[in-house]
Amino acid sequence: MTKRVFVLLLVILMVVVATVGCAPEEAPPAPTETPEETPEETPEETPEAREMDYEDGNYRGELEVNEKGWTSFVEFVVEDGRIVEVDYDEVDEEGKLKSEDEEYNERWEGVAGISAEEAYPALEDQLIQVQDIEAVDVVTGATATTSDFKDAVEIALEEGPREDE
Numbered sequence: 001m002t003k004r005v006f007v008l009l010l011v012i013l014m015v016v017v018a019t020v021g022c023a024p025e026e027a028p029p030a031p032t033e034t035p036e037e038t039p040e041e042t043p044e045e046t047p048e049a050r051e052m053d054y055e056d057g058n059y060r061g062e063l064e065v066n067e068k069g070w071t072s073f074v075e076f077v078v079e080d081g082r083i084v085e086v087d088y089d090e091v092d093e094e095g096k097l098k099s100e101d102e103e104y105n106e107r108w109e110g111v112a113g114i115s116a117e118e119a120y121p122a123l124e125d126q127l128i129q130v131q132d133i134e135a136v137d138v139v140t141g142a143t144a145t146t147s148d149f150k151d152a153v154e155i156a157l158e159e160g161p162r163e164d165e
Contacts, residue, residue, distance in 0.1 A: 052131045053081040057161025061152040069093055072148040074156055076127070083131055086124035088149050089116070112141030123149045133157070 055078065062073040070090040077085040090098040098104060098116045105115035119142035126136045133153045138146045 052083075054078040054083065054157070055161055056081065059156040059159070059161055061154065061156030061159065063148055063152055063155070065093075066148075070098055072145075072152050074149065074152040076153070076156065078161070083128055086127050088120050088124055088152065090145075090148075114139065114141035116145075119145050120149075127153065 058075065058077055060073065060075045063071060065071045069092050071092075072088070072090045074086065074088045076083050076087070092098070092101075099120055101116075105117060109115040119139045122139045123136060123142075123146060127133065130136060133150050136146070136150060
């Protein structure tokens with residue numbers, strides 16, 4: 001009989017140990033400190049909301065010929081202080097536009113998943129929407145093109161509206 005009592009006590013002890021050992025730990029209480037509040041940007045501080053006021057007219061900016069033989073250029077129209085029309089492209093020594101070079105665009109799309117036919121309008125539309133070259137985001141697969149686009153727009157803005165048009 002003592003053997004049965006001993007086994008019974010041993011089983012009870014194992015059940016208690018298993019229950020206590022497998023019980024989930026209580027999570028520590030959440031901190032009571034209030035986090036420091038970071039001031040939110042006001043719409044005037046965000047690049048997308050900056051009010052740009054450009055001089056009306058037709059603008060053109062052009063970069064130097066790059067190592068691949070392409071010259072980036074942008075032309076845009078400003079009416080009532082806002083950019084309303086943008087045309088960006090690149091031209092080779094023979095006068096062929098990159099946006100119309102099917103072979104080049106097929107290779108570009110094969111490598112980067114995008115071509116001039118998609119990248120250029122995306123950049124143009126962004127500039128019209130945000131009205132600030134600093135707020136134009138990089139187009140995925142067209143990082144160098146985005147940089148050239150921004151540089152060409154900066155040149156056009158520095159030179160101002162063209163007198164001959």
